[in-house]
Amino acid sequence: MLQTLxxxxxxxxxxxxxxxxxxxxxxxxxxxxxxxxTTCPERCHVCAEAxxxxxxxxxxxxxxxxxxRCLFCDQCVEACPKGAITFTRDHRLTTRERDHLVxxxxxxxxxxxxxxxxxxxxxxxxxxxxxxxxxxCNGCEVDVNVLGTLAWDxxxxxxxxxxxxxxxxxxxxxxxxxxxxxxxxxxxxxxxxDPKLVIAVGACAIGGGPYYRQEEQLGxxxxxxxxDLYIPGCPPHPLTILDGLLRLLxxxx
Amino acid sequence: MSQSTFTPIRNGxxxxxxxxxxxxxxEFREGVLQGGQRLACLxxxxxxxxxxxxxxxxxxxxxxxxxxxxxxxxxSFTPRCPQAHLFExxxxxxxxxxxxxxxxxxxxxxxxxxxDGRGIWKDLEPAVTDFFRVEGAEIHEVAVxxxxxxxxxxxxxxxxxxxxxxxxxxxxLGYQHRGLERAxxxxxxxxxLKFAETAAGDTSIGHGWAHCQLLEGLAGLQVPARSQRVRxxxxxxxxxxxxxxxxxxxxxxxxxxxxxxxxxxxxxxWLNMTAELCGSRLGRDWxxxxxxxLDLEPEMIQALAARLERTWTDTANALELLWNSASVLNRFExxxxxxxxxxxxxxxxxxxxxxxxxxxxxxxxxxxxxYGTHPVAPGMAESGNVHARAWVRWEDLQxxxxxxxxxxxxxxxxxxxxxxAGRLVLAPDSLGVSLTEGWRGEVLHxxxxxxxxxxxxxxxxxxxxxxxxxLALALRGEQIxxxxxxxxxxxxxxxxxxx
Numbered sequence: 001m002l003q004t005l006x007x008x009x010x011x012x013x014x015x016x017x018x019x020x021x022x023x024x025x026x027x028x029x030x031x032x033x034x035x036x037x038t039t040c041p042e043r044c045h046v047c048a049e050a051x052x053x054x055x056x057x058x059x060x061x062x063x064x065x066x067x068x069r070c071l072f073c074d075q076c077v078e079a080c081p082k083g084a085i086t087f088t089r090d091h092r093l094t095t096r097e098r099d100h101l102v103x104x105x106x107x108x109x110x111x112x113x114x115x116x117x118x119x120x121x122x123x124x125x126x127x128x129x130x131x132x133x134x135x136x137c138n139g140c141e142v143d144v145n146v147l148g149t150l151a152w153d154x155x156x157x158x159x160x161x162x163x164x165x166x167x168x169x170x171x172x173x174x175x176x177x178x179x180x181x182x183x184x185x186x187x188x189x190x191x192x193x194d195p196k197l198v199i200a201v202g203a204c205a206i207g208g209g210p211y212y213r214q215e216e217q218l219g220x221x222x223x224x225x226x227x228d229l230y231i232p233g234c235p236p237h238p239l240t241i242l243d244g245l246l247r248l249l250x251x252x253x
Numbered sequence: 254m255s256q257s258t259f260t261p262i263r264n265g266x267x268x269x270x271x272x273x274x275x276x277x278x279x280e281f282r283e284g285v286l287q288g289g290q291r292l293a294c295l296x297x298x299x300x301x302x303x304x305x306x307x308x309x310x311x312x313x314x315x316x317x318x319x320x321x322x323x324x325x326x327x328x329s330f331t332p333r334c335p336q337a338h339l340f341e342x343x344x345x346x347x348x349x350x351x352x353x354x355x356x357x358x359x360x361x362x363x364x365x366x367x368x369d370g371r372g373i374w375k376d377l378e379p380a381v382t383d384f385f386r387v388e389g390a391e392i393h394e395v396a397v398x399x400x401x402x403x404x405x406x407x408x409x410x411x412x413x414x415x416x417x418x419x420x421x422x423x424x425x426l427g428y429q430h431r432g433l434e435r436a437x438x439x440x441x442x443x444x445x446l447k448f449a450e451t452a453a454g455d456t457s458i459g460h461g462w463a464h465c466q467l468l469e470g471l472a473g474l475q476v477p478a479r480s481q482r483v484r485x486x487x488x489x490x491x492x493x494x495x496x497x498x499x500x501x502x503x504x505x506x507x508x509x510x511x512x513x514x515x516x517x518x519x520x521x522x523w524l525n526m527t528a529e530l531c532g533s534r535l536g537r538d539w540x541x542x543x544x545x546x547l548d549l550e551p552e553m554i555q556a557l558a559a560r561l562e563r564t565w566t567d568t569a570n571a572l573e574l575l576w577n578s579a580s581v582l583n584r585f586e587x588x589x590x591x592x593x594x595x596x597x598x599x600x601x602x603x604x605x606x607x608x609x610x611x612x613x614x615x616x617x618x619x620x621x622x623x624y625g626t627h628p629v630a631p632g633m634a635e636s637g638n639v640h641a642r643a644w645v646r647w648e649d650l651q652x653x654x655x656x657x658x659x660x661x662x663x664x665x666x667x668x669x670x671x672x673x674a675g676r677l678v679l680a681p682d683s684l685g686v687s688l689t690e691g692w693r694g695e696v697l698h699x700x701x702x703x704x705x706x707x708x709x710x711x712x713x714x715x716x717x718x719x720x721x722x723x724l725a726l727a728l729r730g731e732q733i734x735x736x737x738x739x740x741x742x743x744x745x746x747x748x749x750x751x752x
Contacts, residue, residue: 004511011515011567026525028547052443071447073538074546131404135431137748138406139454139535145404146524149517180363180379180428181407184399192413202323210447216432217363221271234537235454 014158019252020185023239030072030087031237035105037062039082050079051201053212058079061105064237067093068101068206073232076201094244098222101206101230112229114250123169124249127159129199130168130192134185135217136175136209139235144172146238159245170197170228173221175212176204182224189225197228199244202235209234257502259284259307259316264619267470267685270701273319278327281305281320286333290316291613292600293339293688294697298710299368301325306686306699310611310618317686325371326351336600339718349373357385362427362751367435369579380409380425387413387420395733399428414733422728422736424721429751441468441542441677449698451538453749458484458491458536459691460557460713460749463698466621467541467687471679471702478623479672481542485623486660487527487536489653492692494523496646496653499744500526503643504575506738515571522564526557543673551665556662565654572647585640589683589727589739593637593737601723603716604649605743607701608634608641615690622689629656631690639742649692679706691716693746715749 009226016023025031047063048056055069056076059220063076063085076085092111095176100110133141147154148161162168165188177185189198200221201215203209208219233242246252260273276284281303285292293315297303301322308315309359329352330337340363340452341352346360363379366372380399393414407428413421433448442636449464450457462484469476476484480648487650524534531539531547538546548556559600575581591601596609606613614631616624632648634641679702687698694716724743728736 003574003577007511007515007570010426010570014518026343026529027530028530029528030532049691050443052447071537072533073447074532075443112359119670132400133404133406133429133747135429135748136452137451138746139406139457141406142535144453146517146521146747149406149521150514151518151521161404175429176431178429180430184428185380188400210444210451211431211436214432214436216430235535236535 015150018152018239018242021248025066025091025237025239027089027091029089029237030035030074030088032088032093032192032203033065033070033103034088035063035065035103036084036086037105040084041082046079046081047076047085050075053210056073062101064104066102067232068098068230069203069212070201070232071210073178073234091237091239092243093236093240094229096229098206098230100226101232112244112247114253115248119197120250122195123197125158126160127245127249128167128169129159129172130162130165130170130188131172131174132185132188134173134175134181134205134221135178135211136202137202140174140205143235143238144174144201144241152238152242154242157246157251165191166193168192168196170199172199172201173205173223173225174201176208176217176220177223178217182218186224198225199231200242201230201231202233206230206232257632259288259305259318260318262315262686264315264615264688265466265470268685269680270315270682270684273684276318276320278320278322282328282330283331283523284318285337285341288636290311292334292336293342293695294699294712294714295337295344296699296710296712297344299348301348301350303344304684304699304701306697308619310613315616315619315686317684319684322350324663325349325744326353328353329355331355335598339722345373355481360427362430364427364432372478379427382425384411384423385421385427389415391415392420405652412728412733417732417734419731419733419736422725424725426721426750428731429748431752433752434711434713440499440708440711441679446541447576449713452647452701452752453715453746454535455495455719455746456491456691456693456696456715456749458487459689459696460541460698460715461536462488462622463687463689463696464538465542466689467685467698467700468677468679470475471683471688471700472542472677474543474673474677475678476544476622479664479667480548480670481622482627482660482664483549484540484543485627486613486657487539488689489629489656490523490527491536492529492653493568493650493694494520496521496650498570499741500575500643500646502741502744503585503639503738504581507581509575509578510579511573512575515567519564519567521572522567524738526560526564529553531555542677544670546671546672549664550669552663554661558658558665561654561657561661564619566651567671576647582640584738585643586636586638588731588735589635589639589742590644591723591727595726596637596723599722599726600719602719603690604642604645605694605720605723607631607645609637610635611693615688615695619688627656627659629653639738642742681706693717693744694720703705713752715746717745717747717749722751
């Protein structure tokens with residue numbers, strides 16, 4: 001007993017002061033990309049060619065990056081001789097619409113909007129999540145799980161992970177939705193009472209991630225469910241996930 | 254010794270196929286069955302070539318053998334060599350190769366066969382299959398999954414119970430199958446390393462390193478010693494994060510909340526150290542064939558060395574509390590026993606094997622990277638139960654901490670290595686084998702190249718592939734209510750198994 005108390009004293013109070021203060025992310029962290037086309041040579045394609053998931057498209061304005069396909073792997077940055085693409089430390093990446101994830105040089109990312117007033121009335125103070133892992137590498141699950149630890153303490157925002165779809169308000173999907181998980185995912189969604197939300201966590205759940213060419217998967221949650229919140233990353237940082245959830249509930253803006 | 258028909262190979266080495274003679278099937282069979290070796294890998298390809306990697310862990314040698322089947326069937330190895338059971342099922346599912354006399358021939362991942370017209374099973378639905386049943390008026394069956402109650406991956410568990418007691422557990426996986434091995438064929442291409450890193454996301458470094466080392470062997474690349482040392486830092490940080498998380502979760506499963514909540518947070522501290530060094534908490538895109546994408550700067554190392562000691566103090570404090578709690582020890586010691594003889598027969602690796610007194614650690618037995626010159630003592634225990642698997646993690650943590658502290662000190666004033674070049678030319682018609690000790694255990698990558706130096710076959714064996722059967726063994730005679738505790742003590746990967 002005494003040792004437990006001493007240990008408790010040693011370990012201290014470690015819940016992050018977020019969202020009052022934003023934790024400082026590592027210098028090498030790769031968050032929201034910034035595109036600067038002023039130095040782009042004409043007809044240069046190296047960034048698009050370097051991208052392993054075809055997340056970059058070029059038009060006359062310069063490169064557009066689809067954050068839904070981006071693995072934040074840095075290959076475009078390395079390939080570009082002009083430094084046109086850089087990854088900032090900005091963790092805010094989530095959107096409500098799939099096409100809002102396409103980042104272009106002349107448009108700011110349209111971050112996720114709050115739920116409408118009726119949904120806010122229902123879920124604004126209590127949102128229960130059912131997480132379904134549907135393929136993928138378990139990386140997104142790792143970073144969703146982290147939100148439950150005392151460092152993040154998801155419960156203080158009224159958000160909780162629950163064990164059954166019947167208790168849930170939202171289905172959180174990780175993974176590209178493998179053919180072998182399609183039925184289980186649909187059944188979980190059907191078992192969740194209306195009204196309900198679908199949250200796609202990670203590049204796989206948004207568009208198949210690194211596996212987007214594989215026939216063994218369907219290309220993300222959107223292939224079979226209506227998605228309400230897109231959280232990009234491979235995997236997304238826990239702060240990115242939390243930012244998205246809190247934006248949805250209007251707790252930050 | 255018949256095993257001498259197999260060709261010796263070093264960890265990370267690639268041999269021209271002409272130096273690995275194609276054995277007559279009978280010879281190959283005797284090589285696998287007679288040697289008394291651990292079967293690290295058994296796999297086939299579309300041309301019905303069959304490859305095996307045998308490990309003599311005490312002797313520190315690896316051997317490879319290959320043969321070719323002329324008909325798509327042969328007499329199963331499993332009755333005499335139980336550790337072949339899942340490999341044989343895998344070959345049957347992928348290429349329609351029938352191991353005659355296999356005692357439990359079923360699909361592994363429930364996918365379509367990889368060669369048209371040669372499939373054994375048609376229209377597979379995951380886990381729609383016959384399960385082993387215990388008959389009797391008082392026997393009941395419990396089915397769990399694929400979707401589980403926590404934030405965890407999908408799998409189906411079928412228990413045969415008498416009251417609370419489990420007679421038998423059968424595990425059906427495959428829900429996470431996303432076609433990784435086939436996606437790697439024809440490579441290496443720009444996503445190859447990503448496929449390796451995401452074979453099991455919590456083992457990104459273990460798998461990423463195995464992939465890089467395999468390519469380095471096939472391309473004849475030397476990795477500078479400093480880069481190898483940094484890879485060791487990456488791998489040991491990954492081990493520390495996962496072991497800390499697991500020990501916390503084990504504490505949580507027996508209701509000991511102080512260690513559970515401390516470790517949940519401290520695991521994040523370990524992951525954040527990895528993020529500090531490479532930008533990603535899971536170590537994504539840190540390694541690359543030939544060396545590293547990002548080396549460490551001296552000021553970074555100094556800051557990290559101080560952070561390491563703080564995190565270590567917190568980890569040790571949280572875990573000493575665990576080991577001093579009689580109620581925890583009582584629960585740990587009474588659950589999840591696996592007999593050492595069974596562990597050996599089933600071919601368990603890593604934590605699960607070392608908890609049964611089998612010294613199976615690639616860093617020790619088949620040293621690679623920095624571990625030849627900077628050895629790490631693997632955690633060991635003997636009692637084969639949940640306590641032993643927890644204790645192995647604790648000893649591993651201590652050894653990893655020592656490695657990290659020494660490496661940070663040694664690297665503080667040496668210059669960073671230059672970034673390796675991008676393009677690789679792999680040796681054609683060759684066979685490479687690469688093993689690393691991921692935090693769960695042995696990670697094996699094997700590749701066979703074609704005449705152009707592309708991957709004709711790429712095989713990944715995650716430690717979970719060997720160890721899931723160990724979990725089934727651990728449940729025999731246990732209470733079903735102890736399943737979460739036993740499961741967590743193995744903490745196996747679904748995606749690493751399903752690929």
